[in-house]
Amino acid sequence: MISFYNTLTRKKEVFKSVKGRNVGLYTCGPTVYSYAHIGNLRTYIFEDILKRVLLLEGYQVHHVMNITDVGHLSSNADTGEDKIEKAAKKQKKSAFQIAEFYTQAFFEDCKKLNILSPDIIAPATKHIKEAIALIQALEKKGFTYKTSDGIYFDTSKLKDYGKLTGMNFEKLNKSLKAGARIEFSPEKRNTTDFSLWKFSPPTGGLKRQMEWSSPWGVGFPGWHIECAVINLKYLGKAFKNGVFTPEKAQTIDIHTGGSDLIPIHHTNEIAQVEAVTEKKFVNYWLHGEFLIFKEFRMGKSEGNAILVNDLIKKGFSPLAFRYLALNTHYRKPLEFSWQALKNAQEGLNDIYNFIYQCLINIKQKEIKIKFSPALEKIKKEFEEAMHDDLNAPRALAVFWKLIKNYYKEESEPEETYQLALIFDKILGLGLDKIKITPLSKELQLLSEEREQMRKMKKWLEADKIRKKIEKLGFSLSDTKKGTIIKPKK
Ligand code: AMP
Ligand code: ZN
Numbered sequence: 001m002i003s004f005y006n007t008l009t010r011k012k013e014v015f016k017s018v019k020g021r022n023v024g025l026y027t028c029g030p031t032v033y034s035y036a037h038i039g040n041l042r043t044y045i046f047e048d049i050l051k052r053v054l055l056l057e058g059y060q061v062h063h064v065m066n067i068t069d070v071g072h073l074s075s076n077a078d079t080g081e082d083k084i085e086k087a088a089k090k091q092k093k094s095a096f097q098i099a100e101f102y103t104q105a106f107f108e109d110c111k112k113l114n115i116l117s118p119d120i121i122a123p124a125t126k127h128i129k130e131a132i133a134l135i136q137a138l139e140k141k142g143f144t145y146k147t148s149d150g151i152y153f154d155t156s157k158l159k160d161y162g163k164l165t166g167m168n169f170e171k172l173n174k175s176l177k178a179g180a181r182i183e184f185s186p187e188k189r190n191t192t193d194f195s196l197w198k199f200s201p202p203t204g205g206l207k208r209q210m211e212w213s214s215p216w217g218v219g220f221p222g223w224h225i226e227c228a229v230i231n232l233k234y235l236g237k238a239f240k241n242g243v244f245t246p247e248k249a250q251t252i253d254i255h256t257g258g259s260d261l262i263p264i265h266h267t268n269e270i271a272q273v274e275a276v277t278e279k280k281f282v283n284y285w286l287h288g289e290f291l292i293f294k295e296f297r298m299g300k301s302e303g304n305a306i307l308v309n310d311l312i313k314k315g316f317s318p319l320a321f322r323y324l325a326l327n328t329h330y331r332k333p334l335e336f337s338w339q340a341l342k343n344a345q346e347g348l349n350d351i352y353n354f355i356y357q358c359l360i361n362i363k364q365k366e367i368k369i370k371f372s373p374a375l376e377k378i379k380k381e382f383e384e385a386m387h388d389d390l391n392a393p394r395a396l397a398v399f400w401k402l403i404k405n406y407y408k409e410e411s412e413p414e415e416t417y418q419l420a421l422i423f424d425k426i427l428g429l430g431l432d433k434i435k436i437t438p439l440s441k442e443l444q445l446l447s448e449e450r451e452q453m454r455k456m457k458k459w460l461e462a463d464k465i466r467k468k469i470e471k472l473g474f475s476l477s478d479t480k481k482g483t484i485i486k487p488k489k
Helices: 038-056 083-091 095-112 128-140 169-179 223-235 259-277 308-313 318-326 338-361 373-387 392-407 413-427 441-455 459-471
Strands: 003-006 011-014 022-027 060-067 120-123 144-147 150-153 194-199 219-221 252-258 282-288 291-293 334-336 474-479 482-487
Touching: 003 282, 022 038, 022 223, 038 060, 038 095, 038 252, 038 282, 038 291, 038 308, 038 318, 038 334, 038 373, 038 413, 060 223, 083 095, 095 120, 095 318, 120 223, 128 144, 128 150, 128 194, 128 223, 128 259, 150 259, 169 259, 194 223, 194 259, 219 223, 223 252, 223 259, 252 259, 259 282, 308 318, 318 334, 318 338, 318 392, 334 338, 338 392, 338 413, 338 482, 373 392, 373 413, 392 413, 441 459, 441 482, 459 474
Parallel strands: 022 060, 022 252, 060 120, 252 282, 291 334
Antiparallel strands: 003 011, 144 150, 150 194, 194 219, 474 482
């Protein structure tokens, strides 16, 4: 039994998939106009934990992610410049080059953080036909209107618009207006209305690189439509042989993103899809809280972005950040600091040392399927924590219990190692990559010599040998089960 906190119902609910052991999972992907920062990546780590929990439970997860490579304007009020076109001008590259470059960079970062790849990666620019089909269907049902700069969705026409926020229509309109940093277009009927199709600026004005013809004129799709059509196509199965059949759309199991997406982007996805299908769009909405740095939400435009490469440059391993992220529940804000990352790196190194010790002490190589009752209990506790709305901090505390147990010699290295690897199928800390490095003759001799000095209580000599070993690029830790010498990271 797995339960999640569902933003839609504002309570924790037991997860039940639409179709047996199959789960459709949709993740809002990055806007590819610059590198993803570790705040963005915190959200992708939470989503990765979710996916791994489902996979380990035996579900077939069909994971779809969009890539926002067009239509995300600098203001949420449907005004301002397209973020990708703006970056293209600044960097004197084409908008397509910018999108391609940062998409690749994003997946390289994900790889460094052990985030599993989606089954389908769907760029918005490759789904223009589908976007037009959806707008036409909305138009037919009377949900759209035209202004001088585009085709808009009339949010007052949908009876439960805004339900994801828990606010009614008036309250949501008021709060959006209050939170906006700029004036809304006077042509909009309601503050919450949003663009489905934006017209390219008239000839002579700023020429766009990314634009397509449509029944309404040359332009580009609004930001929220891409996720609606990509969901409908790959998970909702509402496009058969290129023909849009909204009445056949299936409800999707899980949709995720950062909490900033709730009031506008996800609210508008629901509006578009439910307006045409007249069916529930998504059963479970999961949202991750922000990564905060120096009191502010980390943001690409806020000037406080830290990248995975910044972590590496400072000598941290990207997985130390993953470990740090796992130590806070995904629905709580996470305050980032370099000190916190340093502590996480130390914690992760301790975990790696523990795995190394297990490996050194493992005698029999065959897989042990049955765990001792004590480890069975630990296994159950770990699963219960992860199944309880992805409580990774609690699961990590259980993992540490496994480590302590082992050091107290209450469990065997074989079973301990195997259980740690099972936990790591969810944690994703790369524990299966740790291998014992056979020591060279020189190191073996030095190690034996040091052991002798220690036995004779010749500490100064022993220390000299330690330094020699360290100079060769190895680290030493003396444990109850002997000295471990392994390459320094
Ligand atoms: P974007 O690339 O801006 O479209 O955002 C990609 C993902 O990162 C979305 O799910 C956002 O909600 C999420 N996100 C943006 N800023 C933060 C932050 N500071 N902490 C956590 N998640 C964030
Ligand atoms: Zn989205």
